[in-house]
Amino acid sequence: MAINSVWVFSQAAGGAPTTGTLELLTKARSLTSNVVAFVGGDASAIAGVLGEYGATKVYATGDLAGKLPGPAVSAAMKAVIDGGDSPSVILFPQNYEGRDTMSRLSVKLNRTVLTNNIDIADSADGVVATTPIFGGNSLVTAAFTGEGPHLVSFRPKSFAAESAGGSAAAVVAAAVPELGTTGTAKVLAVHLEESSGPKLDEAAVVVSGGRGLGEASSYSLVEDLAKLLKGAPGASRAIVDAGWVPYSYQVGQTGKVVKPAVYIAAGISGATQHMVGMKGSKTIIAINKDKEAPIFGVADLGIVGDVHKVLPQLIELLKSRG
Amino acid sequence: MCVKQIPDPATPGALDGSTHALKRDGKLILDESDAYGVEMALQLVTTAGSGEVSIVSMAPNGEMSGMRTALAMGAAKGVLVSDPALAGSDALTTAKVLAAAIQKMGAADLIIAATESSDGYTGTVPEQIAEVLGLPSVTFAKKVEISNGVLKADRQSEAGYDEVECPLPALISVTAGVVEPRYPSFKGIMAAKAKPIETFTASDLGVSPAGWAGAGQKIVSVAQAEARQAGEVIEDDGTAFNKIVSFLENLKVI
Numbered sequence: 139m140a141i142n143s144v145w146v147f148s149q150a151a152g153g154a155p156t157t158g159t160l161e162l163l164t165k166a167r168s169l170t171s172n173v174v175a176f177v178g179g180d181a182s183a184i185a186g187v188l189g190e191y192g193a194t195k196v197y198a199t200g201d202l203a204g205k206l207p208g209p210a211v212s213a214a215m216k217a218v219i220d221g222g223d224s225p226s227v228i229l230f231p232q233n234y235e236g237r238d239t240m241s242r243l244s245v246k247l248n249r250t251v252l253t254n255n256i257d258i259a260d261s262a263d264g265v266v267a268t269t270p271i272f273g274g275n276s277l278v279t280a281a282f283t284g285e286g287p288h289l290v291s292f293r294p295k296s297f298a299a300e301s302a303g304g305s306a307a308a309v310v311a312a313a314v315p316e317l318g319t320t321g322t323a324k325v326l327a328v329h330l331e332e333s334s335g336p337k338l339d340e341a342a343v344v345v346s347g348g349r350g351l352g353e354a355s356s357y358s359l360v361e362d363l364a365k366l367l368k369g370a371p372g373a374s375r376a377i378v379d380a381g382w383v384p385y386s387y388q389v390g391q392t393g394k395v396v397k398p399a400v401y402i403a404a405g406i407s408g409a410t411q412h413m414v415g416m417k418g419s420k421t422i423i424a425i426n427k428d429k430e431a432p433i434f435g436v437a438d439l440g441i442v443g444d445v446h447k448v449l450p451q452l453i454e455l456l457k458s459r460g
Numbered sequence: 461m462c463v464k465q466i467p468d469p470a471t472p473g474a475l476d477g478s479t480h481a482l483k484r485d486g487k488l489i490l491d492e493s494d495a496y497g498v499e500m501a502l503q504l505v506t507t508a509g510s511g512e513v514s515i516v517s518m519a520p521n522g523e524m525s526g527m528r529t530a531l532a533m534g535a536a537k538g539v540l541v542s543d544p545a546l547a548g549s550d551a552l553t554t555a556k557v558l559a560a561a562i563q564k565m566g567a568a569d570l571i572i573a574a575t576e577s578s579d580g581y582t583g584t585v586p587e588q589i590a591e592v593l594g595l596p597s598v599t600f601a602k603k604v605e606i607s608n609g610v611l612k613a614d615r616q617s618e619a620g621y622d623e624v625e626c627p628l629p630a631l632i633s634v635t636a637g638v639v640e641p642r643y644p645s646f647k648g649i650m651a652a653k654a655k656p657i658e659t660f661t662a663s664d665l666g667v668s669p670a671g672w673a674g675a676g677q678k679i680v681s682v683a684q685a686e687a688r689q690a691g692e693v694i695e696d697d698g699t700a701f702n703k704i705v706s707f708l709e710n711l712k713v714i
Binding site: 151206208209212232233234237238240241242244245246248249250251252253254263266270271272274275276277278279280281282283284318319320321322323324325326327328329330331342343367375378379380381385386391392399400411417421422423425429434435436437438439440441442443444447448451452455456459 | 587600622678682703704
């Protein structure tokens with residue numbers, strides 16, 4: 139089973155394609171020369187970069203006018219497929235809009251989905267995708283057994299984004315058909331929770347805090363240390379669920395995947411759910427009271443100690459050095 | 461409320477040697493991430509002043525203990541789709557089965573699910589159910605209100621959140637932490653034992669092919685990932701911060 143064409147569910151933020159989109163385009167062009175970027179929204183401003191990273195054609199729905207992308211973009215994709223242009227594989231990012239669109243499309247096309255993957259290949263078993271399980275200790279490779287288009291989603295940072303030096307791709311309109319009741323949810327307002335400093339999933343240094351901090355007010359230690367190291371503060375799911383910090387701080391299976399040069403885990407035991415999101419860091423430093431904590435199994439430097447003692451000492455010393 | 465009964469996360473997970481499916485033969489418990497949705501459903505019914513919460517679940521082996529937890533929290537009744545033929549079902553089949561069970565129960569004003577399960581975390585089933593039933597949906601809702609038949613929710617986004625409005629009937633998936641789940645009271649636990657749980661098979665619901673036959677995917681290999689090596693672990697004697705600083709210096713971070 140050969141891969142003849144690949145679509146990439148493509149997103150933009152701040153007038154540029156997202157890093158995740160460029161990662162998937164880079165992978166797509168290693169599978170086939172026939173790479174199509176499918177944009178839920180207006181694509182005129184981003185077609186240049188999409189082409190540079192390997193898209194030879196761009197489908198764009200145009201402004202969604204407050205409709206949620208899940209029902210709208212999946213319906214637009216279905217219309218193009220029904221019109222005769224059916225790809226072998228559609229790549230989605232493992233994020234809110236990617237998951238919703240893939241889910242809706244899977245029902246419309248009656249196709250299975252493979253999610254949370256880190257790799258894809260065209261093999262003797264057909265199209266196969268690989269996903270890490272048990273916190274990344276095992277890798278499961280699964281093959282699609284039915285007809286395409288195969289729907290598959292990928293964790294962030296599964297592939298490195300590299301420009302192919304391609305020229306701007308032609309934009310073709312892919313209008314959203316009448317959605318009926320599925321399209322009745324409307325976005326009334328958009329709220330941004332932008333933090334100052336580098337973005338969590340792009341920072342060279344990430345300092346994350348967990349339940350071991352004891353109380354919400356101690357999280358300022360994590361923020362102070364992150365700032366001194368020009369890094370971003372992160373969090374375990376436990377303290378996000380407890381309401382200490384917003385969800386956008388969460389590192390892990392259900393949060394962000396980070397691969398910084400240095401990851402400092404303060405008061406984090408290392409639940410599977412967390413480890414999945416940070417195990418790809420180049421260097422890991424862990425501070426935790428419990429010497430049996432799983433986090434020490436992946437740490438390059440582990441300090442068995444109290445974060446309330448170690449962090450203030452560390453912050454003081456770094457401040458004194460200027 | 462759609463719930464999943466999963467193996468206790470405190471015990472290490474394992475794959476079946478021949479099917480490579482996650483082993484689910486032991487006692488199953490209510491997925492912790494579903495407790496938030498159950499609580500949300502109970503609170504919405506209280507606010508509305510009328511109505512009741514029903515629990516829908518699918519399990520290959522007739523397991524009900526996780527559903528009883530939800531009933532003990534205050535849900536009125538349950539529907540379990542249980543059928544050995546469902547073992548190995550993919551997310552799409554699961555969604556078709558749950559959607560059929562929801563239809564069988566009668567018109568629901570609101571269908572709630574967690575964003576993803578804690579054991580399989582495919583994360584597509586809620587939105588697939590909405591599509592099967594032809595309903596609008598608000599996924600990843602972190603705040604939910606209903607007034608005059610219209611749902612308003614704050615939906616998680618990459619950069620913050622969106623305020624979304626949606627007419628009922630609809631489906632929502634709720635994030636952990638959306639509400640604080642109550643602990644079942646002793647009275648609730650006792651009452652739950654007498655609450656009805658109706659059981660259906662896949663063929664009762666007219667869903668086929670189910671299980672491995674309908675999955676559209678097969679596992680071709682399971683391999684050990686390259687393990688990360690543990691480094692140096694030291695006990696803090698009051699000077700460990702110096703060790704961290706020299707470590708960061710070596711990495712040229714400072």
